[in-house]
Amino acid sequence: MSKEKLKGYKEIPIGGLITEPGSAKKFKTGDWRSFRPVWLQDKCTHCMICPPSCPDDCIPTEGNLPNIKRKETDFDYCKGCGICAQVCPFKAIEMKEESGFIK
Amino acid sequence: MAKIKALTGAEASAEAMRQINPDVCAAFPITPQTPVMQKFAEFVADGIVKSEFICVESEHSAMSACVGSSAAGARTMTATSSAGLALMWEILGIASGLRLPIVMTIVNRALSAPINIHCDHSDSMGARDQGWVQIYSENAQESYENTLLAVRLAEKVLLPVMVCQDGFITSHGVENVAVYDDNKVKSFVGELKPYKPLLNVDDPVTYGPLQLTDYYFETKRQQEPAMEEAKKAYQAIGKELKKITGNDYGYFEEYQLKDAKAAIVVLNSTAGTTKAVIDKLRQKGKKVGLLKIKLFRPFPYEEVGRALKNISSIAVLDRSESFGANAPVFGEIKNALYDAKSKAKLHSCIFGLGGRNIYEKDIEDLFSKLLTNKLKGKEYIGVR
Numbered sequence: 001m002s003k004e005k006l007k008g009y010k011e012i013p014i015g016g017l018i019t020e021p022g023s024a025k026k027f028k029t030g031d032w033r034s035f036r037p038v039w040l041q042d043k044c045t046h047c048m049i050c051p052p053s054c055p056d057d058c059i060p061t062e063g064n065l066p067n068i069k070r071k072e073t074d075f076d077y078c079k080g081c082g083i084c085a086q087v088c089p090f091k092a093i094e095m096k097e098e099s100g101f102i103k
Numbered sequence: 104m105a106k107i108k109a110l111t112g113a114e115a116s117a118e119a120m121r122q123i124n125p126d127v128c129a130a131f132p133i134t135p136q137t138p139v140m141q142k143f144a145e146f147v148a149d150g151i152v153k154s155e156f157i158c159v160e161s162e163h164s165a166m167s168a169c170v171g172s173s174a175a176g177a178r179t180m181t182a183t184s185s186a187g188l189a190l191m192w193e194i195l196g197i198a199s200g201l202r203l204p205i206v207m208t209i210v211n212r213a214l215s216a217p218i219n220i221h222c223d224h225s226d227s228m229g230a231r232d233q234g235w236v237q238i239y240s241e242n243a244q245e246s247y248e249n250t251l252l253a254v255r256l257a258e259k260v261l262l263p264v265m266v267c268q269d270g271f272i273t274s275h276g277v278e279n280v281a282v283y284d285d286n287k288v289k290s291f292v293g294e295l296k297p298y299k300p301l302l303n304v305d306d307p308v309t310y311g312p313l314q315l316t317d318y319y320f321e322t323k324r325q326q327e328p329a330m331e332e333a334k335k336a337y338q339a340i341g342k343e344l345k346k347i348t349g350n351d352y353g354y355f356e357e358y359q360l361k362d363a364k365a366a367i368v369v370l371n372s373t374a375g376t377t378k379a380v381i382d383k384l385r386q387k388g389k390k391v392g393l394l395k396i397k398l399f400r401p402f403p404y405e406e407v408g409r410a411l412k413n414i415s416s417i418a419v420l421d422r423s424e425s426f427g428a429n430a431p432v433f434g435e436i437k438n439a440l441y442d443a444k445s446k447a448k449l450h451s452c453i454f455g456l457g458g459r460n461i462y463e464k465d466i467e468d469l470f471s472k473l474l475t476n477k478l479k480g481k482e483y484i485g486v487r
């Protein structure tokens with residue numbers, strides 16, 4: 001959740017309108033996660049199957065074909081659905097209980 | 104110059120819509136739809152108005168289409184009645200919550216069960232807390248003029264408005280209606296300047312996002328000052344409209360009320376019947392009067408309290424029930440009189456459910472009971 005101070009009724013746009021485009025980015029939904037996809041870099045072949053499979057578009061990539069690489073999951077938005085782990089042909093993603101990562 | 108036309112109440116509302124020439128009308132084309140839309144569809148088919156007419160598959164869809172079109176930035180109107188309004192229920196709150204200035208004619212008719220098509224106010228009174236402004240009309244003339252006022256009011260305060268008239272009694276009864284000059288009316292109504300329209304890609308907005316415990320309450324909190332604003336704007340816009348029509352647009356009409364000892368409070372067509380009885384009784388020296396509510400939401404508590412404060416005996420007539428509680432109009436009048444510290448004897452009278460007729464004789468009897476303190480508790484007029 002964002003730490004922004006919540007506004008009063010006189011300060012917000014009327015009718016619940018959102019007047020700022022792309023503001024959903026501010027809504028950090030990663031804290032809904034109960035499982036974490038742990039990326040095992042040594043097993044990853046950067047086959048590019050997982051990035052487009054993520055329903056939250058939170059597996060970032062770098063570079064262009066044929067030298068494209070995936071990067072670490074964006075845990076601000078990853079909800080731990082496990083689709084990436086399912087689709088990975090190289091078992092390079094393991095789902096682990098999120099509770100083990102909470103400091 | 105006004106033209107006098109022989110119109111039903113429904114046609115009078117359609118006539119207002121012809122002059123307003125809204126961008127979009129969405130309506131369900133069969134019963135419980137009203138002749139308002141039937142007549143308006145003729146105007147569309149004949150090319151007399153430029154409106155986009157969307158025939159939808161239900162009243163729920165009709166109001167949904169209106170919500171979409173109004174959010175897009177189009178001046179949007181519709182009409183419905185009875186079960187149609189009931190089916191719109193969910194979307195009524197969306198229209199007001201999103202602050203969309205939709206104007207809708209309501210032809211007041213009973214709700215099932217039992218199945219009935221005739222006049223009572225259960226439909227719109229049931230919707231009184233859905234955040235819409237509600238204006239009630241005594242006759243075809245008022246329906247016509249209130250519709251003109253409603254468009255300006257809705258767009259000024261960004262709230263949807265219902266303009267109500269009695270089913271059949273008003274909607275299907277032919278009266279002489281003064282229809283004002285098209286150009287004058289058009290310049291009164293003006294052009295819609297939409298607030299944050301969805302279709303404006305230069306200023307992108309999102310309508311209808313999820314707001315949970317963090318912001319829902321704040322968004323609803325905004326609707327209250329909007330209603331306060333509506334109360335002020337109603338009068339200001341009414342004054343402007345008066346320049347064309349010569350008529351007053353008070354929150355209510357007082358008829359022989361100033362020196363009255365006994366008064367009836369009622370809205371819509373029964374006010375007309377009550378006036379006829381008052382004229383008769385006044386000739387016999389009886390001090391009787393009427394307060395006819397026009398603006399029901401927002402409700403003018405203070406002003407009503409002041410107008411009724413010194414009257415000793417008052418009957419409030421409701422054409423709908425609130426089972427197990429005070430009837431809708433009665434409850435509001437009681438609130439107003441409590442605030443005004445009135446000591447009036449106040450009576451609730453239910454009448455006319457499912458179109459049961461109320462006659463001059465009934466109202467005469469009611470006045471004589473009021474004047475002689477013979478009313479006890481809640482009264483049902485015309486029920487066996």
Ligand code: SF4
Pocket residue numbers: 037053054055056057058059073077078079080081082083084085
């Ligand atoms: S667990 Fe689900 S949300 Fe998280 S990265 Fe994998 S596919 Fe995306």
Ligand code: SF4
Pocket residue numbers: 043044045046047048049050051070087088089090091092093
């Ligand atoms: S699917 Fe597996 S191997 Fe392919 S990029 Fe993703 S993590 Fe690496």
